[in-house]
Amino acid sequence: MNFDLTEERQMLQDTLRRYLRDKYTTAVRNGILNSEAGMSPEIWAELAELGVLGALFTEEQGGFGGAGFDIAVVFEELGRAGVVEPVLDGALMGGRLLAAAGKGDMVEELIAGALHLAVAHGEPGGRYDLDHVQTVANGGRLTGRKAVVMNAEAADHLIVSAREGDTIGLYLVAKGAEGLDIQGYPLLAGGRAGEVTLDNTPATALGLGLAEYEAVNDLALVAISAEALGAMETATALTKDYLMTRKQFGRPIGTFQALAHRMSDLLIELEQVRSAVINAAGNLDAHDRDLHLSATKNLIGRAGRLVAEEAIQMHGGIAMTQEYELAHIAKRIIMADHRFGDTDYHLERFIALSAA
């Protein structure tokens, strides 16, 4: 066993951390949050240039990484800085689906930062169930509605799941296609999404089904978990600093045992989270992959709530303000629970898989 990052991954981590620390400051990020697009084309281009998007793909796919730990390294850093650009949906999920469909030219374009994608799978009333698809495919045309589709407005293409008879398939829909309607809105934790309506909308079958979607969903679980880990690192670091500097009753508040012990608990949970992410990233090819992924997502949900709430509480009022870094980070942590299955969803899945 070896818990060190490879040299390449270490370099990727260092480069990305340095870039985000210098470039993605609270002020810059708050500017992006308040912008109409909810993301920065400049940051997106620079992430592509740094090879961050390429790191999400294997060499055969035209990238230089693509394994669980490559994904974990990238998203941990994005999480630390509270990055709102749609790397997870637009690049990782969309790109890996296109790669699975053999669309090498589009993947190349994506890695270069020149293509935006959205993945439209979830539907109203479907919660987190992956096989809840009521959108219908009929003769190359799609009709239905998709819920909370990340990056939908900016996407050049949407990858849409639909049911033809008993089979769920994935389809490519071009921006501005006939019968395609996107009702966009901002998200609480930054970025934008939309409700997507398809009305006899022309689409190209990608030759992929639910199994391929699930494989990419597994990568997304690693990514969101690593992102939450990164955000929790920032939340705990900010809290620790605050406890050591904020004085009340003539002394730093961290010297009060009631707070010191709770800070210690957060640090203990953070190590649990770090290990849980390693368990997920390192078991993507294992036979009991699903069990590992559900265990990780459940733990992240529980620890995330504790860290976000305690970090705010121990800061006091300052953490309630929009402009303070922790506010955004705490929102990222909590909202991660609402993606790809929440704490309860994965607890139930873990129980079902354990019993099997």
Place this chain on the structure above:
Amino acid sequence: MDLSFTPEEQAFQDEVRAFMRDELPGEIADKVRLGRELTKDDMERWHSILNARGWLAQNWPASFGGAEWSAVQRHIYDVEAAAAAAPRIVPFGLSMLGPVLQKFGSKEQQDHWLPRILDGSDWWCQGYSEPGAGSDLASLKTRAVRDGDHYVVNGQKTWTTLGQHANMIFCLVRTDPEVKQQEGISFLLIDMDSPGVEVRPIILLDGSPEVNEVWFTDVRVPVENLVGEENKGWTYAKYLLTHERTGLGGVGASQAALAAVKRVARAEMQNGKPLLQNPHFAARVAQVEIDMRAMATSNLRIVSQAAAGGAPGLEASMLKVKGSIIRQEINDLARRAVGPYAMPFASEAVDGANDLIPDPHEAGPVAAEYFNNRKLSIFGGSNEIQRGIIAKVTMSGGA
């Protein structure tokens, strides 16, 4: 001991229900139900409807124009008002300043300010916390120096809730920097229109412009606006904080919020069944409900005792801690209930885009509320401060 309402109390409950049905404007109730922001007009309108009925100042003595309700009556109102989605009564004049003026104010101050609270002539806000004085309130630095018939005030207050609507602010100011912290503080009433007062909004993490910073630069305040004696303000402040804490159990609001969670979880389907039938989710709901039932009785018990023997201290702290935990747990359930639809941001305050936000069960902006209500365990003396009070009182025999 008897847990049932007396016939009189039952009649009162019917009366409150009928009042809510007949007098609460539907458009205001809709806003409350959907978690939308109330305008100043909405809040003033509701106050004036309550005042017309004599129900605005519920805990004031009749001699000051109050309803002088019993603890049980207040509890009944609290529950019925929340169930009907009535706005909460803005507490700064009615629950905070009013009781202080009644106990420590001069006859002139009572005659002048109390009627103006009732008829809505003044909108009060609270000038307590400062950037360096939050939990440690007594370390406040805003300075008031006597100059003839005036005090000259310099300093900064923060977390001033709804200060953007206020024309008056009651402030704790330092009048003697030489003595022990608690002994150099005075309680001053300041006109927000005075030259040198500046209000700057603070946007909270859910995007709401609810609190403010208030800056004072050489603000001249007439000496007749001093409440009670100079340098005795800490005593009045403590009295006020105890009153602020009563009712922070928030039983009515929590009951209404839990009812909303259940409504949503009955409509939200998971694997073809209502989410409320999911054993795991149902267990979470039940746990909170069990805690809430006990707290409702604690609340009644404590408020009843207080009615007999003055303001509660220790028990108010206990209620505040438990009440905030329960409410926050309900907010957590609410965000879980809506699943992925917790993520959209209802940003009406920012860009008026609220109508575009998908909200399948009219759950309202539940995630925004979840974050906003983190304040419940922070403001009015954080839960850590409350626990400190409880420990101090119970383990050393005095606060």
